[in-house]
Amino acid sequence: MREAVATLVGDGDTVVIEGFTHLICFAAGHEIIRQRRRDLTLCRLTPDLIYDQMIAAGCARKLVFSWAGNPGAGSLHAFRRAVEGTGGAALELEEYSHFGMVGRLCAGAARLPFWPMRNYMGTDLPAANPRIATIECPYTGERLATVPALNPDVTIVHAQRADAQGNTQIWGLLGVQKEAAFAARRVIVVVEELVDERVIRADPNRTLIPGLIVDAVVVEPWGAHPSYAQGYYDRDNPFYVDWEPISRDEAALAAYLNEYVYGVADRAEYVARCGGLERLGADARVCAGVNYGY
Amino acid sequence: MGIEAAYSPAEMMTAVAARELRDGEVVFVGIGLPNLACNLARATHAPNLVLIYESGAVGAVPERLPVSIGDPSLVTGSLMVCGMADVFQSFLQNGRMEVGFLGGAQIDRFGNINTTVVGEYGRPAVRLPGSGGAAEIAIHAKRTVVISRLSRRAFPERVDFITSPGHVARGGTRRQLGMPGAGPVKVVTDKAILEADDATGELVLAALYPGVEAGEVCAGIGWTLRCRPGLKQVDPPSTAELALLREVLDPHRLYLKG
Numbered sequence: 230m231r232e233a234v235a236t237l238v239g240d241g242d243t244v245v246i247e248g249f250t251h252l253i254c255f256a257a258g259h260e261i262i263r264q265r266r267r268d269l270t271l272c273r274l275t276p277d278l279i280y281d282q283m284i285a286a287g288c289a290r291k292l293v294f295s296w297a298g299n300p301g302a303g304s305l306h307a308f309r310r311a312v313e314g315t316g317g318a319a320l321e322l323e324e325y326s327h328f329g330m331v332g333r334l335c336a337g338a339a340r341l342p343f344w345p346m347r348n349y350m351g352t353d354l355p356a357a358n359p360r361i362a363t364i365e366c367p368y369t370g371e372r373l374a375t376v377p378a379l380n381p382d383v384t385i386v387h388a389q390r391a392d393a394q395g396n397t398q399i400w401g402l403l404g405v406q407k408e409a410a411f412a413a414r415r416v417i418v419v420v421e422e423l424v425d426e427r428v429i430r431a432d433p434n435r436t437l438i439p440g441l442i443v444d445a446v447v448v449e450p451w452g453a454h455p456s457y458a459q460g461y462y463d464r465d466n467p468f469y470v471d472w473e474p475i476s477r478d479e480a481a482l483a484a485y486l487n488e489y490v491y492g493v494a495d496r497a498e499y500v501a502r503c504g505g506l507e508r509l510g511a512d513a514r515v516c517a518g519v520n521y522g523y
Numbered sequence: 524m525g526i527e528a529a530y531s532p533a534e535m536m537t538a539v540a541a542r543e544l545r546d547g548e549v550v551f552v553g554i555g556l557p558n559l560a561c562n563l564a565r566a567t568h569a570p571n572l573v574l575i576y577e578s579g580a581v582g583a584v585p586e587r588l589p590v591s592i593g594d595p596s597l598v599t600g601s602l603m604v605c606g607m608a609d610v611f612q613s614f615l616q617n618g619r620m621e622v623g624f625l626g627g628a629q630i631d632r633f634g635n636i637n638t639t640v641v642g643e644y645g646r647p648a649v650r651l652p653g654s655g656g657a658a659e660i661a662i663h664a665k666r667t668v669v670i671s672r673l674s675r676r677a678f679p680e681r682v683d684f685i686t687s688p689g690h691v692a693r694g695g696t697r698r699q700l701g702m703p704g705a706g707p708v709k710v711v712t713d714k715a716i717l718e719a720d721d722a723t724g725e726l727v728l729a730a731l732y733p734g735v736e737a738g739e740v741c742a743g744i745g746w747t748l749r750c751r752p753g754l755k756q757v758d759p760p761s762t763a764e765l766a767l768l769r770e771v772l773d774p775h776r777l778y779l780k781g
Contacts, residue, residue: 249578249607250593274607275655298652300591301554312650324639326654327577328611335608347616348659350700351635351692353685357644372701401598402578403606459595466590514599 230419230495233445234260237415241290242382243270245334245413246279248456249404250300250464254387254419255279256452256496262286263490272381274330274405278455278472281305282490284320285482291321293379295330301466303473307482316479324358329376334405336378337412343375350374384413386438387453389461390422391429395443398435401459410438419447421461432518449496451506462509530760532713533779534768535732536670537563538760539711540624543668547571548621551660552583554592555778556670557624559768566767575614577656579605588773611656615663618703623664625657625707626671629682632746633724634689634707636661636669637682644684654686661687662702669710673743680746690724697724715740716757720749730755 238244238261246254258279261269265288271280272293281299283289285307297308310316325333332344345364355361355374362375386406391397397418399406410416418438423446429436455468475481493499500506533556540560544550546569552561562585565572574583578593582602589597598604605613614620627636628651638657642648661667671677685693690706697706710717710726715737718729728740728750741748760768773779 250591251578251595294653296652296655297650300593304652309650313647324653326658327607327656328615328659331608331611346612346659347701347703348662350662350702351685351688351694351697352654352658353639353644353693354654354658356693357639357684400604401595402580402593402604404579405607407606408608457595459598463595464591469591511595 230256230260230447230449233417233447234264237417237444238266238383240266241268242266243272245272245379245381245384245409247273247384247404247406247409248387248453249274249402251402251404251456252387252399252406252453252458253277253279253456254385254452255454255456256449256499257385257387257417257419258283259490259496259499261288262486272379274327275300276305276308278305278469278476281307281476282486284308284311285317285479286486286490287318289320291323293323293325295325295327299469299472299476302469304476306476310479323360324354325361325376326354329361330379331405331408332376333379334408334412336376337380338408341378343377345373345375348374379412381409381413383415383417384409385417385419386410387419387458388437389420389458390424391418391420391446392424392426392440393446394426394440395438395446396426396429396436396440397438397443398429398432399437400435403437407437410442415444416442417445417447418443419449419452421450421452421458423448451500452496454500454503454506454509457509460511462506462511465506465509530765531779531781532672533781534760534765536711536713537768537779538764539716539757540668540670541567541764543709543711544569544572544622547573549573549575549619551615551620551623551664552576553624553626554589555626557626558589559772559778560624562772563764563767566771567764575610575620577607577610579607579610581605581614588775588777590777611659615659618663618665620660620664621666623660623667625661625667625669625687627657627669627687628677630669630671630678630710631682631689632680632726633691634669634710634719634726635682635685635692636687636689637684638686639684641683657687661689661706662704664704666705666708669707671710672713673715673740675743675745678744690719712740712743714743718751725749727751728754730757732757733759
């Protein structure tokens with residue numbers, strides 16, 4: 230991970246670490262914080278705790294997003310302090326809805342300049358974000374909303390497994406990882422498990438990201454904690470609840486970063502500092518598989 | 524007995540929201556009370572309800588109470604798991620979502636919802652999470668049901684920011700602006716049900732919960748609330764609904780505490 234971030238994530242980059250609740254790569258976020266990257270444009274539908282931590286650590290110049298909260302538990306307070314002007318460095322915002330962010334990545338993946346959608350009429354979102362525009366459909370004359378393509382310098386995706394070439398298989402919630410990877414100039418895949426190419430070839434429909442667009446494969450068990458990896462470990466819901474008072478207090482947040490990010494060399498040390506995470510291990514609900522014969 | 528008399532506002536709101544759903548409908552489910560309401564409906568009068576979560580789980584049958592919209596229990600046993608591009612384009616924009624649930628910090632006279640900022644956008648007094656999928660759900664779902672507790676702060680005459688458009692939004696009516704869905708047809712509160720007036724799109728008082736006077740409802744609304752002629756009375760949660768909510772759906776009272 231150290232090498233992947235050192236070589237593929239630079240100061241000033243536009244960075245996407247995707248994963249909708251599922252497979253959020255905290256391990257990569259922590260490494261970016263440890264390497265003290267600066268002036269990043271951080272993009273995610275749901276910034277979640279990982280971007281709250283990266284904002285608090287001073288990595289971000291700008292946030293591009295559609296829902297900035299701590300799901301079911303409260304707020305992202307480092308984000309709020311920056312936006313409400315009550316602490317931390319200033320943070321530029323570029324705000325969409327989920328559909329808008331999805332459309333931006335679809336356009337990016339297709340290498341189109343924009344994506345059309347029937348959306349935003351009657352809302353104040355286009356006034357808040359002038360990059361949300363409209364276009365007249367050349368076929369029907371209908372006025373449609375458009376969002377600009379998002380082509381990140383680097384996309385980081387966490388996954389259950391990949392082979393050494395980066396052929397990456399994901400199951401459970403898929404979010405926008407496929408689009409985010411195809412939209413990016415560089416792709417880092419972080420996996421729970423490295424598998425032989427034969428495992429990938431045995432079930433090709435499960436491959437979401439092909440190795441031919443992947444620049445680095447990092448093996449990092451528990452790398453999504455406190456997010457989760459279906460079939461490997463559950464979401465650490467109490468962690469999200471406990472984040473609320475930590476995030477609310479700048480000193481407590483700094484102490485957290487010192488202990489769990491700056492204070493550990495890598496993910497293995499993080500897992501040890503958490504006292505191990507085996508309590509979150511997944512139950513077995515294995516599917517039967519299909520016949521690929523012909 | 525006594526169980527009928529003793530129920531919380533959250534239990535009442537959940538039961539009322541569940542009754543808004545018809546068997547076989549396709550519902551875009553939000554987390555919290557909407558999720559409870561959908562699963563209560565599925566366990567009672569609407570066993571064939573199809574639950575779709577914005578995280579991509581279609582036909583989800585969660586065995587535990589999902590605490591987030593992306594809980595792994597939404598995946599296990601579902602009919603389909605798709606990416607979010609499919610959720611918003613092939614389901615929502617396609618017109619497949621029959622009911623959507625919405626909530627928000629502010630709801631105004633015409634059902635516009637604010638989940639973005641309190642105060643000025645550029646320098647907010649309170650920064651809220653933002654749209655998520657709410658803007659497009661409000662635009663596309665065939666109808667939406669809003670769930671919110673009454674207070675003058677939550678129901679101002681005009682919202683500070685329109686995140687999710689109601690019946691008369693920025694620039695005109697839904698029809699003038701070309702929105703496919705019917706918008707917020709009902710607002711389920713902790714004291715009463717508000718409905719959109721067909722002619723004007725304004726939210727009006729339609730039904731009262733047991734023991735509530737119209738004046739109490741008006742006290743929690745920031746505009747002069749008009750009443751439908753012949754106000755209806757809403758039935759309290761049944762013994763069966765309460766037992767399901769307390770013993771099966773939310774035994775740890777994660778969402779039903781208040």
